[in-house]
Amino acid sequence: MDTFNPVTHRKLFCLVTAQMTANKGVKLFGVAGEQAIEKELRQLLTRDVMHGVDSQTLTREQRRAALRYLMFLKQKRCGTIKGRGCADGRKQRLYKTKEETSSPALSIEALFLSCVIDAYERRYVLTCDIPGAFMQAKMDELLHLKLDGTILEILLRMDPSYCQYVTYENGKKVLYAQLDKALYGAVQSALLFWKKLTAFVVDVLGFEINPYDECVANKIIKGKQCTIAWYVDDLKLSHEDPTVVEDIFTKLQAEFGKEAPLTVTRGKVHNYLGMRIDYSIDGKVQFTMPSLVKEIVAQLPSSLSSGPCATPAGNHFFVVNKNAQKLSQTNSDLLHRMTTQLLYLCKRARPDLQTAVAFLTTRVVAPDCDDMKKLGRCVRYLRRTAHLPLVLEASCVNNIRWWVDASYAVHPDMRSHTGATMTLGKGSVYSMSTRQKINTRSSTEAELVGVNDAMSIILWTRHFLEAQGYSVKENVVYQDNESAILLEKNGRRSSTKRTRHLDVRYFFVTDNVHRGKLSIEYCPTGDMIADYFTKPLQGLLFRKMLKQILNIDDSLIDSSPQECVGIQGSQGVTGQSRTRQADSTPQGNIEESSSNSAESAETSSKSFLVKNRSYADVVCNREKV
Template sequence: MSDGSSGADDDNESSGVDDVSDDDESSGVDDDNERSRVDENDAETYVDDDKSTGVDRNVNLDEVESAGAESTDEDIPDGNTMSDDFQRAEERGRRAAFEPGNTSPNTRSRTQRRRGQAPRSVHALLTAIVDTFKPETHKTLFCLVTAQMTANKGVKIFGKAGEEAIEKELCQLLTRNVMHRVHSQELTQEQRRAALRYLMFLKEKSCGTIKGRGCADGRKQRLYKSKEETSSPALSIEALLLSCVINAYERRCVLTCDIPGAFMQADMDELLHLKLDGTILEILLCMEPSYHQFVTYENGKKVLYAQLDKALYGAVQSALLFWKKLSAFVVETLGFKINPYYACVANKIINGKQFTIAWYVDDLKLSHVDPEVVEEIFAKLQEEFGKEAPLSVTRGKVHNYLGMRIDFSVDSKVQFTMPTLVDEIVAQLPPTMATGPSTTPAANHLFEVNNKAAKLSMQDSDLLHRLTTQLLYLCKRARPDLQTAVAFLTTRVASPDTDDMKKLGRCVRYLRCTAHFPLVLEANCIRNIRWWVDASYAVHPDMRSHTGATMTLGKGSVYSMSTRQKLNTRSSTEAELVGVRLFPIYGAWIGRTISKSTLKI
């Protein structure tokens, strides 16, 4: 366990992914090729700099606009369904992406260049797919293929709406004084080379509006910034669940809020320059004509340099800088004390009762038995962080927080559901596998591996990998009953076969039949922690045992795990001893946290 979790973006859409040992089954998946392993707890102690930048380090963003295959002259026939158009475009895109001549040499590995093969790059594939049809004719299909696109391509697709989304994002840079322009002559050659390029991505939301998201390409900072200098604490899933159980037990008033433009409210801690060009620069010049005199030309293209005064999304230290600002305000101004075991939980006794503030990057949860006290603290947060734009706030018994629906409607109980994610997972299951109900997420032969089963195609393999990752995200938050099945599937995504796909199908069909099941938590006594730990002896092909455990404060599993053991044991008794050995650490950690006062969590 840890005192935090992985970072999140503005929409809280991302799940935690990190590299871990191959021995830990529930920790996720290992792939010697190009796949990443999914974290067991799905809740790391710190915000990874890769996540805080919002940029994939494997993508050459300088060539985003030009990467991909040449557009084909063959038109997609009219009169087909959306599914037909998409499948046809995907087939063309895969052929084009894997042609040697259509892949940028900068994105190809040395072995691939030697063999004349194209890389297995999702970005190159999607770019090639997009280039196989006409965006003007298939706008809906275009948005279906790629969730977000660069500014240049987004303006071509969305037109005026895309430009307005970019203007809205750039307006924050100006109104919040995030940067100030500088002449290129004032910068040394090394400073110009180290300047971070400003990127803009457009995305069409489900409601039809176009959202722009600007960020700095902070990959250059990784050359001289260590992870300790850029990693930020964040609220762990276990801390969130425990705090909600306590809120329900003490019948507290709960308020959740979101700080807009959070990173831009923290001061930058180093001399850092930003480089703007292309469509973004043209729109900025229209908004602020005074910037014209600072424009220079590089390789025949307009370029503008600016110095960052505030933390900007994409700079690797931005999340840490905002955490320092928020925690300093909570401690020094509001008089709270940071929990010694959770760096994103603060407590204070007000009117004889405990007030708790918990935050995940820029999403805050406030709780106290007196609603007036909650409103008073929120007003102070609004005054400090809502100067340019007001904080978005949710009051009442039901809250949408970090992708979860948290319901306090039933007295002394809290319910967690994730209906949107459940519907998304079920909708992705192929029709051939979606027939019939399943009463359990896995059969008795879950851990059996058929070495003679046929390997999946690349398309089916990608589907299994994606669904397994989403199921892991779901089971660590609202559906712990899926953990055993997901624990096995996470070890198979590197080289899945048809048997694995059937096991995945059973798990998703069970999820479809039980989509309405909530995770209900209730505490009988907040100082009485109960653990259940068991082990199944030698159930894996390598003769290793499997450990399962759950912890509760009364009803419902606040923390649960299902994992393959990391060593071989000689008997079922020894396997159980190995399983139990893990939990004195966890139990003592949670026990100390809870017993600090009337729950310092």
């Protein structure tokens, strides 16, 4: 601690200091901390979020029910101090129901489908963010706020008119205020803002909500469809005509940008919900999450960081050693945190990690040393393939293709594993990898249960696209088990002594086949893409499936990082570089470079030089050749 300096050790300082209360933050950050609090409080004043009330006019119950106003400070990596103010809404959970507080949010499946359609129809895309979103909506109940301590002192200094409402409780200054607008922390705030935004989109702009995702709205303008999708206060607008999109944005700006303008992104590349969405290649959309990948790789312990991995999981991945040593609480928490981050990543930009992550999620309760090694292999594979994107393109939005497969009794409790993936042309728009909830007696039963596991999303996808205005001609499910196909097509008529015990609910598939909602077709095992999500594949089969799922080619896979020695910061490689072999020992530090800038991220004393070429760069170079 004698040699520790927050300025020179800023990166470490941000990692070890979590966000803190206002009182502690002001003591540590001084004037910068007070300025951060002032900036946050200024929103309450300029947006008329509250007004002071005389505490004598409040009943004892109202004073007890008042929500305390909290302020947290944190120093960003850039050195600036960020303040986050919110109400402590825990008291509301005692009398508020889930229906009164749950707000719809854009599903990741709806977002991906809309992005594929944007690329397919060559739409102009704009993303924007509404500042102070919750404070735009009016509060729907009589709710009071309680301010005290450093926050109150700064508020009185900013607006002395509140001095008349100050009272004392237990010798401390206290201010009660009535909330006129929704505030972060109040449990119904998100729902109130969703209602306000939805009302504006429907009543003012004339859009129609998709009943299968209440955060997607459409309208036919100039003979073409215009789509608005939003996740809380982050909006995505798209239409083939840029003037239509800009006109809608102008109306949103006039309604929600009165106190502060909306932040907007135009062009081919958008940072949306933590993802980098790139439309640079005609007819295709590319998803990457470089910041999250760097964060995950940086957490890998040095003891697990040696050696590259060609696949995220070995053949023995589902095997559990009951005699393996349990992890310490610190390492157990690390495994849990990194698995959660990997789960977030694989459900968005890296579906090739799903099989490994699906197993790791079943081990976070009581992990052992083997689980930590399996996590290490998955992260080393991610480090080696950090440059790989998910590239989606549609050949026809009217034809949906599904591949569903199951691996029989691969888990320690003898349960099977379901894998499924969907595409509208090329690239996996949606994929799943999950352990089945029941035990089955044969591979045929496992296949039937696997299709039943995927039925909800299979039907939802069809209904969502139809509600978007697209007539679905084909919704085909491919399987590699002909006995399971007969059961799914014919139901009880194809059931024998070995399958007559099956629950009626698993013939829900048969009912939808007869209704024409989907069709079942045979697919050879060698072409069964969903096989990737049921077991850890290796070698050429893994590479084949990887290219189909991510919609990439050999040129991008082979442009994986090169091992180097003698890296010295930004000076580049000072030693001799060599091509990485499968079992070589890594040396040096991680360096990720893009076409625009070079960034460095230290993961451990043993890392790689990562050459981060985008998919657009590879395609551009190929076209030049």
